[in-house]
Amino acid sequence: MQANSNYLESIGQRARAAARKLARLSTAVKNQALLNIARALEESQGEILLANRRDYQAGQHAGLTEALLDRLMLNRERLAAMAADVRNVASLPDPVGEQFDVHTLPNGLILGKRRVPLGVIGTIYESRPNVTVDIASLCLKSGNAVILRGGSESIHSNTALSRLVREAAAAAGVPEDAVQFIEDTDRALVGQMLSMREYIDLLIPRGGAELIRRVAQEASMPVVTGGIGVCHTYVDRTADLQKAVDIAYNAKVQRPTVCNALDTILVHMQIAPQYLPLIVQAWGQAGVEIHADSRAMSILGPMESPRIIPATQEDWGKEFLSLTAAVKVVDSLDEALEHIERYGSGHTEAILTEDYSAAMRFLDEVDAAVVMVNASSRFTDGAQFGLGAEVAISTNKMHARGPMGLRELTSYKWTVLGSGQVRT
Amino acid sequence: MQANSNYLESIGQRARAAARKLARLSTAVKNQALLNIARALEESQGEILLANRRDYQAGQHAGLTEALLDRLMLNRERLAAMAADVRNVASLPDPVGEQFDVHTLPNGLILGKRRVPLGVIGTIYESRPNVTVDIASLCLKSGNAVILRGGSESIHSNTALSRLVREAAAAAGVPEDAVQFIEDTDRALVGQMLSMREYIDLLIPRGGAELIRRVAQEASMPVVTGGIGVCHTYVDRTADLQKAVDIAYNAKVQRPTVCNALDTILVHMQIAPQYLPLIVQAWGQAGVEIHADSRAMSILGPMESPRIIPATQEDWGKEFLSLTAAVKVVDSLDEALEHIERYGSGHTEAILTEDYSAAMRFLDEVDAAVVMVNASSRFTDGAQFGLGAEVAISTNKMHARGPMGLRELTSYKWTVLGSGQVRT
Numbered sequence A, B: 001m002q003a004n005s006n007y008l009e010s011i012g013q014r015a016r017a018a019a020r021k022l023a024r025l026s027t028a029v030k031n032q033a034l035l036n037i038a039r040a041l042e043e044s045q046g047e048i049l050l051a052n053r054r055d056y057q058a059g060q061h062a063g064l065t066e067a068l069l070d071r072l073m074l075n076r077e078r079l080a081a082m083a084a085d086v087r088n089v090a091s092l093p094d095p096v097g098e099q100f101d102v103h104t105l106p107n108g109l110i111l112g113k114r115r116v117p118l119g120v121i122g123t124i125y126e127s128r129p130n131v132t133v134d135i136a137s138l139c140l141k142s143g144n145a146v147i148l149r150g151g152s153e154s155i156h157s158n159t160a161l162s163r164l165v166r167e168a169a170a171a172a173g174v175p176e177d178a179v180q181f182i183e184d185t186d187r188a189l190v191g192q193m194l195s196m197r198e199y200i201d202l203l204i205p206r207g208g209a210e211l212i213r214r215v216a217q218e219a220s221m222p223v224v225t226g227g228i229g230v231c232h233t234y235v236d237r238t239a240d241l242q243k244a245v246d247i248a249y250n251a252k253v254q255r256p257t258v259c260n261a262l263d264t265i266l267v268h269m270q271i272a273p274q275y276l277p278l279i280v281q282a283w284g285q286a287g288v289e290i291h292a293d294s295r296a297m298s299i300l301g302p303m304e305s306p307r308i309i310p311a312t313q314e315d316w317g318k319e320f321l322s323l324t325a326a327v328k329v330v331d332s333l334d335e336a337l338e339h340i341e342r343y344g345s346g347h348t349e350a351i352l353t354e355d356y357s358a359a360m361r362f363l364d365e366v367d368a369a370v371v372m373v374n375a376s377s378r379f380t381d382g383a384q385f386g387l388g389a390e391v392a393i394s395t396n397k398m399h400a401r402g403p404m405g406l407r408e409l410t411s412y413k414w415t416v417l418g419s420g421q422v423r424t
Helices: A002-022 A027-043 A045-061 A064-072 A076-091 A132-140 A152-170 A187-193 A209-218 A241-253 A271-285 A294-300 A332-344 A356-365 B002-024 B025-044 B046-062 B066-072 B076-089 B131-141 B152-169 B188-194 B210-219 B239-255 B274-284 B294-300 B333-343 B356-367
Strands: A099-104 A112-116 A120-125 A144-150 A180-181 A202-206 A231-235 A260-270 A291-292 A308-310 A325-330 A346-353 A370-375 A392-394 A401-405 A408-420 B099-104 B110-117 B118-127 B145-149 B179-181 B202-206 B233-235 B262-268 B289-292 B308-310 B324-330 B348-353 B370-375 B392-394 B402-404 B410-421
Touching: A002 A120, A002 A180, A027 A045, A027 A076, A027 A132, A027 B324, A045 A076, A045 A152, A064 A152, A064 A291, A076 A132, A099 B333, A120 A132, A120 A187, A132 A144, A132 A152, A132 A180, A132 A291, A144 A401, A144 B110, A152 A180, A187 A209, A202 A209, A209 B402, A209 B410, A241 A260, A241 A271, A241 A370, A260 A271, A260 A332, A271 A291, A271 A325, A291 A294, A294 A308, A294 A325, A294 A356, A308 A346, A325 A332, A332 A356, A346 A356, A356 A370, A370 B233, A401 B410, A408 B118, A408 B239, A408 B294, A408 B333, A408 B402, B002 B118, B002 B145, B002 B179, B002 B188, B025 B046, B025 B076, B025 B131, B025 B324, B046 B152, B066 B152, B076 B131, B110 B262, B118 B188, B131 B145, B131 B179, B131 B202, B145 B188, B152 B179, B188 B210, B202 B210, B210 B402, B233 B239, B233 B324, B233 B333, B239 B262, B239 B324, B239 B348, B239 B370, B262 B274, B262 B333, B274 B294, B274 B324, B289 B402, B294 B308, B294 B324, B324 B333, B333 B356, B356 B370
Parallel strands: A120 A144, A120 A202, A144 A180, A231 A260, A231 A346, A260 A325, A291 A308, A291 A325, A346 A370, A370 B410, A408 B370, B118 B145, B118 B202, B145 B179, B233 B262, B233 B348, B262 B324, B289 B308, B289 B324, B348 B370
Antiparallel strands: A099 A112, A112 A408, A392 A401, B099 B110, B110 B410, B392 B402
């Protein structure tokens, strides 16, 4: 334990030292480092796939589910996609150094803000080895040092990838310790990492609900709370039926395993008799299992094909991450708003309506990172929102909310250009 | 303890309920509430001064220092100034509801951000009763509920002021629980308050270094770390002598008891023989005690009038909050930058120079909330920076840095206006 504590302490110190240098690197050097990483990913495929093979076999041996093995697995296509993502980050504007809100005060002081990196980012993540490269490249571009802690199931892949990243970045003049991966898989290190507020300015957990809750509770430093999306779509009395079917279908089916997928649909009682059979049929054809409240049940009646079971209390506020949807009939917009306030996770909430005032009330009153009118909740995403990439989707209200791109990994300093001014 | 715990829990719940209503109040209602508060401060002077008299006498009895008694004391002028401050907050633009960063995506979605309140602000503060009204009015205007915990030495004043604020705000239609003051002075409540992350979204400590450190360490919710300013002014080789004397004089003398006052002056060796005698003489006339390093000592030689004593290691990185300044001669800009990095608190750092490149390097390399060229550090202030008012000066990097006004008490939500878009 003592050795481990020193181990992490040393990583923290080296990250701080690297962060100071990184903050002042030119955009050209950072971009060159990213291009080097992309090329190395292509040129070292054999080596990385070999390391990944060891993780995969260990995972098979340990009885990991097919889904987990699939998340763990790398192949030539996935490595090529990772390289493309890194090149994309290189192509994004550098947020660091941007001077903004500049104006001259009556006393002649030129006041402004200048964007600066946060310092050292820590991240704790599970299985998917692409997160190693993904987070490292976003931190590098935004001038932050990063300490990566991956899951033990992908230790060989992550070790190989992080070494590749360090070497490729160093070849461009980036300090090696800008990216550090914790190669020791001792579980006690997570608790120690969470206590390192002196060395880590922001902690980003990427993984399941349990990890995120633990980090939010234990971390001594600021944390991006996010990744848990209990997303409601409310089909208002006046919704356009066809749009409402298309949107709810897309929100549930297009990629059901992610945080911005639809979990519960709330349907106004006046439109439910027309709407419910349509969406249930569409979902049924895609294999969606439906958990319906009693009013929805009685509208739908006994149906053969889609799997419909009665909803229970646990269905409200549940993030399904699968082809399952909860369905509830509500009396009014007010009831929908109350349900969302009670069960939502503050991620993405949508209203489908042709009623202007209902749309405006929903935008106004729902307290969530993203509120939508007549669109699929699947759009809540850094790339879709035009940020180029994202490190996380924050459900915090402090600092950044919703998709976090490069800019959200920065702070600012005030700059004051004077010519001898004193305060009177 | 159990009773106290329930007491705070109930305050937290009522703050949450009030926050939901507050978030949707119109600017007109909030401004009317503020104007009511200002008028009540003027009309209820007798009552408040009576309550303050009790605190003052208890303070005298308890042997509080003159400085503390002065901070505690209210009179007609101070109440009038408080009323004027509240009217000023009423006159500031309402940040809530501001729609910004609006643009249309290629798929036709209209994406934007809308400013919303943070929710519930908690504040723990010492002696000065004006903080009660000050923070309450800023939270009210920014649509946040607030839970106030003042010091026991001003309990009667704060109780009277907070009741006045609640009643005056309620008369305008603001929920009474928008402003809650903890009337129980049990010290254990502070620890309990710091654990209430479920009810308090942001905690702002206002007081001495000890309070701020305790809050930063113990609080379970985000905290504004600030209020501690170890401020350096570096007089570069090429500084304009007269400006450098005026600025350093102003930064130290104009109001020495506040966080943005000068603590240490770093003087380039080439200008020290001309500059040091000038500033030391000016400071000496104002009664500044000087703690000089050995090189400064040998330049100054034996002087009669100003009090000059040898600096010790403890002087570097010390916030004096009094008419005391540390003086150090440095070989170079690099040495000044290293000293600031090592001993600064990340508040305000200034360079006095006519050398363009030195100024640019200083702005670039110093990591502080505010970096200045040729200006007095005393300008770091919400009112001076044009924010109208400030709740705190943050030395955090997350969320807000430097002076925090109304806008810095808000978050945002993303708004998405669609017309049936689905993700492909």
